[in-house]
Amino acid sequence: MPGSVLVSLLAVPLAALLWRALSQNFAAHIITHSAFAALRISLVTSTLTTFFTIIIGTPLAYALARWPFRGRPLIELIIDLPIVLPPAVAGLALLIAFGRQGVFGMWLGAFGITLPFTTTAVVIAQTFVAAPLYVRTARVGFAAVDVQLEESAYAEGATQWQLFRHVMLPLTARSLLSGAILCWTRALGEFGATILFAGNLEGRTQTMPLAIYLGFERDLGVALALSTLLIATSIVLLAVLRWLDHSTPDQ
Amino acid sequence: MNRPFYRLANVKQIYNGRAVLDVENLAVERGEILAIVGPSGAGKSTLLRLLNFLETPTEGEIVFDGTPIPRDPPLDLIRRATTVFQRPMLLNRSVRDNVSFGLSLRNIAPDGRVADVLNRVGLAGMETAAARELSGGEMQRVALARALVIRPDALLLDEPTANLDPYNVGLIESIVREQNESQGTTIVMVTHNVFQARRLAHRVGLLLNGNLIELSPTAEFFDSPRDPRAAVFARGEMAY
Amino acid sequence: MTLASRKTPPVESLGQGLPPPSRGRPHNGRPQGLPLLLRLCALAPILLSACAASPTPTPTQTLTIFAASSLLGAFTEMGDSFESAHPAVSVALNFDGSQSLRAQIEQGAMADVFASANAEEIEALAAQSLIATSQPFAANSLIVILPSANTAGIQSLADLARPGLFLVLAANDVPVGRYSRQALEKLNAQFGADYSTRVLANLVSDESNAKQIVAKVQLGEADAGIVYVSDSVAAPDLLTLAIPPEYNVTAEYPIAALANAPHPELAAEFIAFVLSADGQSILEKWGFRPVK
Numbered sequence: 001m002p003g004s005v006l007v008s009l010l011a012v013p014l015a016a017l018l019w020r021a022l023s024q025n026f027a028a029h030i031i032t033h034s035a036f037a038a039l040r041i042s043l044v045t046s047t048l049t050t051f052f053t054i055i056i057g058t059p060l061a062y063a064l065a066r067w068p069f070r071g072r073p074l075i076e077l078i079i080d081l082p083i084v085l086p087p088a089v090a091g092l093a094l095l096i097a098f099g100r101q102g103v104f105g106m107w108l109g110a111f112g113i114t115l116p117f118t119t120t121a122v123v124i125a126q127t128f129v130a131a132p133l134y135v136r137t138a139r140v141g142f143a144a145v146d147v148q149l150e151e152s153a154y155a156e157g158a159t160q161w162q163l164f165r166h167v168m169l170p171l172t173a174r175s176l177l178s179g180a181i182l183c184w185t186r187a188l189g190e191f192g193a194t195i196l197f198a199g200n201l202e203g204r205t206q207t208m209p210l211a212i213y214l215g216f217e218r219d220l221g222v223a224l225a226l227s228t229l230l231i232a233t234s235i236v237l238l239a240v241l242r243w244l245d246h247s248t249p250d251q
Numbered sequence: 252m253n254r255p256f257y258r259l260a261n262v263k264q265i266y267n268g269r270a271v272l273d274v275e276n277l278a279v280e281r282g283e284i285l286a287i288v289g290p291s292g293a294g295k296s297t298l299l300r301l302l303n304f305l306e307t308p309t310e311g312e313i314v315f316d317g318t319p320i321p322r323d324p325p326l327d328l329i330r331r332a333t334t335v336f337q338r339p340m341l342l343n344r345s346v347r348d349n350v351s352f353g354l355s356l357r358n359i360a361p362d363g364r365v366a367d368v369l370n371r372v373g374l375a376g377m378e379t380a381a382a383r384e385l386s387g388g389e390m391q392r393v394a395l396a397r398a399l400v401i402r403p404d405a406l407l408l409d410e411p412t413a414n415l416d417p418y419n420v421g422l423i424e425s426i427v428r429e430q431n432e433s434q435g436t437t438i439v440m441v442t443h444n445v446f447q448a449r450r451l452a453h454r455v456g457l458l459l460n461g462n463l464i465e466l467s468p469t470a471e472f473f474d475s476p477r478d479p480r481a482a483v484f485a486r487g488e489m490a491y
Numbered sequence: 492m493t494l495a496s497r498k499t500p501p502v503e504s505l506g507q508g509l510p511p512p513s514r515g516r517p518h519n520g521r522p523q524g525l526p527l528l529l530r531l532c533a534l535a536p537i538l539l540s541a542c543a544a545s546p547t548p549t550p551t552q553t554l555t556i557f558a559a560s561s562l563l564g565a566f567t568e569m570g571d572s573f574e575s576a577h578p579a580v581s582v583a584l585n586f587d588g589s590q591s592l593r594a595q596i597e598q599g600a601m602a603d604v605f606a607s608a609n610a611e612e613i614e615a616l617a618a619q620s621l622i623a624t625s626q627p628f629a630a631n632s633l634i635v636i637l638p639s640a641n642t643a644g645i646q647s648l649a650d651l652a653r654p655g656l657f658l659v660l661a662a663n664d665v666p667v668g669r670y671s672r673q674a675l676e677k678l679n680a681q682f683g684a685d686y687s688t689r690v691l692a693n694l695v696s697d698e699s700n701a702k703q704i705v706a707k708v709q710l711g712e713a714d715a716g717i718v719y720v721s722d723s724v725a726a727p728d729l730l731t732l733a734i735p736p737e738y739n740v741t742a743e744y745p746i747a748a749l750a751n752a753p754h755p756e757l758a759a760e761f762i763a764f765v766l767s768a769d770g771q772s773i774l775e776k777w778g779f780r781p782v783k
Contacts, residue, residue: 100657101640101711116712117657117695152340152394155303156353156401157330166352167342199659199696199707206697214662214699 014231021224029225037203038211038226045119045207046187049126053134053183058176061138062168066147079132090128091196098124098197121198122205126187134183141175142168178244185237189230254317256281256405256437257302262311264297264461272297272461274311279405281316284431284438286452286469288445288484293458295441299407302439303334316404330357332405337413339387339394346385347378349393353401361400368400372426388419395423399430406430408440412447424451445487449473457481554757555583555601557592559608559744560700561631561667564725565777566606572773573764580757588665588700596621596749603758606746606765609666613745625747628765629779631719632739633667633674635732636708643714648732649682651715652689659704659713662697670740671717677738705729724778743782 021029029035064072064079082090098105098115105115115121145168153167169176191209198205200214208226215223255278264272272294279285279302287295300306301313304324313320315328333353341349350368351361369375372392377385382393391411398406408427412420428451430436442448448455448469455472457465457480465472465481476482554573558566563586570582585592585602593612596602597619606628607613616622637645643656651658661668675687695713698704704716705726715732719742723731746765748758764770771781 095710095712099710099712101638101642146340148336148338149340151300151305152334152336153352153356154329155305155332155334155407156356156397157326157333158356159326162356166356170342195699195703200662200698201694201696214664214697 017224017227018231021228024221024224026225026228029221030229032222034202034206034211034215035222035226038206038208039229041119041122041203041206042188042208045122045126046130046184046190048123049130049187050134050180050184052123053127053131054176054180057131057135057179058138061135061179062142062164064135065139065142079135082129082132083136087129087190087192088196091125091193094121094125094128094193094197116197117199117201117205119198119204122194122207125193125197126190129190129193130183130186133186134179137179137182138172138176141172141179144175145171174244178241181237181241181244185234188233254281255279256316257439258314259301260312260314262301262308262313264294264301264306265309270461272301272308272458274298274461274463277456277463277466279437279439280454281437282431282435283453284427284440284451286448286455287439287441287458288443288448288455289458290443294461295443295458296409297461298458299334299409299439299441302405303332303407304329305334330401331403332407333398333401333403334407334409335391335394335398335411337410339390341382341390341393341397343383344381345378346374346380346382346393349382350396350400353397357401364400368396371399371429372396373422388415388422391415391419391423392426395426399426402434403436405437405439408438408442410442411440413442413444420447427451445473445485457484551579552754552757553581553583554603554754554761555585556604556606556761557585557587557596557600557602558606559589559592560586560702561608561719561721562586562606562744565629565721565774565779568773568777569765569770572769573761576764577757577760582761590665601751601753602749603752603754604746604748604761606744608742608744610743610745611666613747616747616749621750622747623750625745626762626766627743627782628746628762628770629744629774630782631721631742631744631779632736633670633717633734634720634723635734636705636716636718636723636726637714637730637732638708638711639728639730640711641714641730642711645715645732648678648734649686651693652682652686654689654693656693656714657695657712658690658693659696659698659707659716660694661701661704661718662699665698665700666742667701667717667719668697670742674717674734674738674740677740678734681738719778721778724776741780744779 063069064076095116096102098108098121100106100109100114100116108115115124149171150163150167153163158166188207189209190207191213194205194207195210195213200206200210202211206214208230212223212226212230215221215226257277257279259274259277261276262272262274263270287298289295297306301308304320307320307322316331318328320328342352346369347361347365350365354361354364365378366375369377372395374389374392374396377389382390385393391414395411406427411427412423415423424447427438427440431438440448440451452469454467455465455469456463457472457478459480465476465478467476472481473485476485556566556570566584566586570584574580574582585595587595589607589609589612592605592607593616596605596616605613605616605622608631613622613625617625635648635651637643643650643653645651645653645656650656660671663669663672672687672691675690679686696707698707701718701722704713704718705722707713708716708729709726723729746762748755748762752758765774775781
């Protein structure tokens, strides 16, 4: 069966990597200083990215799902674009815009704000590539809610916040959580935009994928251990996503 | 004579360049049951949505109990009217949670109000049942209870019995009549069932293509309508 | 990784066996799916070679060269020269970090020649008998690059220690990064014992290779970087600060034929060409120093 070829292509390298990592004193490598620093930077930045994305992306997703405002197709295009763009393009675009010599970056510089090579830049790079996944998922979730259910609550005297809190949130929590997990996973794996826009400095901008890439030239053991950690995290998150998809829907 | 509860003047609602509703003049009297009949697409639901602040008219003015409705109506105005829709819109929670929903929105302690209103809709003791697992008629009565529990000044009914069996239709009609008689609630109901209009309403209006072509006391509407199209409709002969 | 192959011999030789496309569609006029597709495939390389001005004879052998990224410009030109001297040979170039190239060779990648930016990779391959002998063919030293606007106003090597500058270097695990730190240490003798510490305090990014450093300095995102002289030659828009020879670090580039090279004679010829006066002048043009 030809399908098994593809499945093997996907499974064999990952299994080989895990086998190699675990046979090479995984524990000793994961507790090295650089591995720990990369882990910390990755967790902090991807969590911040997800947090900001939820705060800003949720109202946006709601607006896109509900309000037929002018320019909505353009906004939808802008949101979908980073999903298909190579991350290196994202990184370059961020540099051109927010770099020290960038269009917007020069203006920020006038206020003493410099973004490139900072942890903030890591969060911005991650948000650029990961936020669209949340907004898309949340938009689909909001769009699936019966409009009349909202109108009914509005007719009963709900404020916008009460509407969201008591009607929309219970019905879309599953979609929002799925979107947040997708966003978080993507942020955790972000490499191309980060290395271009934020650079690579241990303890400041070096995330796990960057440490893995540089570990290739340095200490393969650390790269293998971090890769294993990322694979394990991804498996757990995918399992949660599956569970969210399969448990009985609310509406 | 009291001032009317709702007054519409030159109200036009235009979607994509087409006027779906064009009402020159309509006064809904305080404490009356007004039935709006008409075929599908005549603008009945749009009228109710305007009366419940779900839409703002493209042109014209609607006065709610003496207050012209602004473009962005304040919450205390919105909370004086409510709608029961054709499909019961219930939260996936217990009957009690559903009925007390409007009270919790207003930070009002439910106290005895939930049990009281459930008693009135014939669902006494059903507080803990899962609302979405009830029969269609029971669900619609929960929806009605949700509307009644907040003691609205205006109750708007959008084809509330269209999907129900005769038993539940009768039950809901008697609840609506009782609400009007005991509480003096102003009720506007939209239906395409002329016989329901005849049973319940004090006055009946006929909407055709967005225009209110007849508005008369019920007896007059059915016995001596001015407009010939209303006569056809009143006999239940209009095909739609 | 850059895989640069300026000719496409396998496809071209495939094209030869097929009827010339000028014969057009068969006379019975019925569209034939697969043969038509084949003819179109055959057409592509012929059209491509038609774009080249001279009707060169078709190459029959492909010489595969693995070369360190810093050799991109020099070896691309080297390959062109070699090809014009050997009409029957096509040179395929694979540029990458020396460590990556070594890893590829260890994992069984087929190559004829390996030109590395440092001796360690060659020695490691020699230890595994993947290489017999090697010889140095070029030397490269370090230089400080600055963006053309030089908004930070860096005038001398001493300025690199000024707090608040954005300095990018290659990571310590990459040869050029290691050499850069060695050069900074040596400069302590001139600018004070804490010079290198103060300079490294300005480090904002450990890049994976010199090209990334050049890009970040070109964009003006970094105020300064340290790269090979050859890298700065390839980016003439940059300003440079020379590092005096006594403090500089010289990287010797070794070249070797691989033990299991598919074309050993050609490999030897190519290495000889690199070491010849012609080859050395190409390297010099790209910022390398000849070896004695």
